[in-house]
Amino acid sequence: MRDPIEYFMSAEVTLSDKLLEVLYLVIGLLCIYTAFANLKDKKNDKNIGTFIFWLMLGLMFVLGPWIPSLYTGILMVIMVLGPIFKQVKRGSEPEPTVEETQRNYRKVGMKVFVPALCIGVFAxxxxxxxxxxxxxxxxxxxxxxxxxxxxYSRENKPRIFLHDCRRMLDIVGPLSMLPTLLAALGSVFTSAGVGDVIAQLVSNIIPSGNIVVGIIVYAVGMAIFTMIMGNAFAAITVMTVGIGAPFVLSLGADPVVVGSLALTCGYCGTLCTPMAANFNMVPVAVLEMKDSNGVIKKQVLIGVIMLVLQIIYMIVMC
Incomplete structure (x- = not known):
C-alpha cells in the first residue's frame, strides 16, 4: 500500500509510471460511470449484477495501487461472481440511427479515420x-x-463520449477483463514453478543435444500454451524457462532470434483460441456475429501455416 500523494510527488517514480496511473484512474472512473448508468437503467433486468461488476472493476483501477492486495483480491472475487452467475447484461443505451449515421458520414466522410489513427500514431x-x-x-x-x-461536429459534447464509452463497455462486457486476468495468470504460473515442471516432463521426450527437436517442441508448446492462456507474453516466460532455455538456448541458439520467433509462434496460437478475447471474442460481441467462434474459424488455417513457417525460419536462423 502506498500514499498516492507521496507517490506522485516522489522523484524516484518515473513520469511514465505517474502518467500511467492517471490513465488507469480515468479508466476506473469510466467503469464507475458505467456502473451507475446501468444501475439507473430500468430496462436492464440484471442492473444490480451489472452495477456490481463495473463498480468493482472501477474501484480496482482507482484504488488498486493504494490499498492492500487482500482487499484488491476481495474486490476481484466479488467482481467475477456476476459473470459466473450470468448477472451481467448489456444496458439499453440507444445506438445511433441509420439516418444519423448517414448524416454524419456525409458531413465528415473519410476524415472519420483520422481520430482512429491518432491512437496508433501517438502510441x-x-x-x-x-x-x-x-x-x-x-x-x-x-x-x-x-x-x-x-x-468535426458541435454535437459531440462530453456526454456523447460518456454515453458511447458506456455503450462500448456494455457490448464487450466481462470479456474486457480477460486479457488482464490471463496476463496475471502468467506471473502466477511462473512463480508457482510451472516452467520447471514442464522442463522435467519434456526432458523425457526431447533427445539430449538435438536442437531441431527442441525448437519444434518449443515453438509448438508456445502456440499451445498461448491457446490455453490467451496471451503470448504470459506464455513465453513459462515456456522459455521450461523448454527454451534448457533445450534450445543452452545449445548455442541466438536468444534474440529465438525470443522474437517464439513470440510469433505464440501469436499463431492467439489466432486459434477464444481465450484471446480481445482478438477473437470482442469482435464477435461488437459485430454481433451469430457464430461465437466465427473469427477463429477463419484464422485457424492461417495460424497453422504461419506456425510451420516460423518453425522452419527458427531452425534455419539457429
Whole structure:
C-alpha cells in the first residue's frame, strides 16, 4: 500500500509510471460511470449484477495501487461472481440511427479515420521518441481524437463520449477483463514453478543435444500454451524457462532470434483460441456475429501455416 500523494510527488517514480496511473484512474472512473448508468437503467433486468461488476472493476483501477492486495483480491472475487452467475447484461443505451449515421458520414466522410489513427500514431510516437510508456501514448491519442471529433461536429459534447464509452463497455462486457486476468495468470504460473515442471516432463521426450527437436517442441508448446492462456507474453516466460532455455538456448541458439520467433509462434496460437478475447471474442460481441467462434474459424488455417513457417525460419536462423 502506498500514499498516492507521496507517490506522485516522489522523484524516484518515473513520469511514465505517474502518467500511467492517471490513465488507469480515468479508466476506473469510466467503469464507475458505467456502473451507475446501468444501475439507473430500468430496462436492464440484471442492473444490480451489472452495477456490481463495473463498480468493482472501477474501484480496482482507482484504488488498486493504494490499498492492500487482500482487499484488491476481495474486490476481484466479488467482481467475477456476476459473470459466473450470468448477472451481467448489456444496458439499453440507444445506438445511433441509420439516418444519423448517414448524416454524419456525409458531413465528415473519410476524415472519420483520422481520430482512429491518432491512437496508433501517438502510441508509436511515444514508444520511439520518448521514454514514456506507449500505453500513455494511446491515452493521449484518445484525448486528441476526442478533440478532433469535437471540432468535426458541435454535437459531440462530453456526454456523447460518456454515453458511447458506456455503450462500448456494455457490448464487450466481462470479456474486457480477460486479457488482464490471463496476463496475471502468467506471473502466477511462473512463480508457482510451472516452467520447471514442464522442463522435467519434456526432458523425457526431447533427445539430449538435438536442437531441431527442441525448437519444434518449443515453438509448438508456445502456440499451445498461448491457446490455453490467451496471451503470448504470459506464455513465453513459462515456456522459455521450461523448454527454451534448457533445450534450445543452452545449445548455442541466438536468444534474440529465438525470443522474437517464439513470440510469433505464440501469436499463431492467439489466432486459434477464444481465450484471446480481445482478438477473437470482442469482435464477435461488437459485430454481433451469430457464430461465437466465427473469427477463429477463419484464422485457424492461417495460424497453422504461419506456425510451420516460423518453425522452419527458427531452425534455419539457429
Amino acid at each position: 508509436l510516437g511515444f514508444a520511439l521518441f520518448t521514454s514514456i510508456s506507449p500505453l500513455v501514448g494511446m491515452g493521449v491519442g484518445v484525448f486528441v481524437a476526442v478533440l478532433i471529433l469535437m471540432v
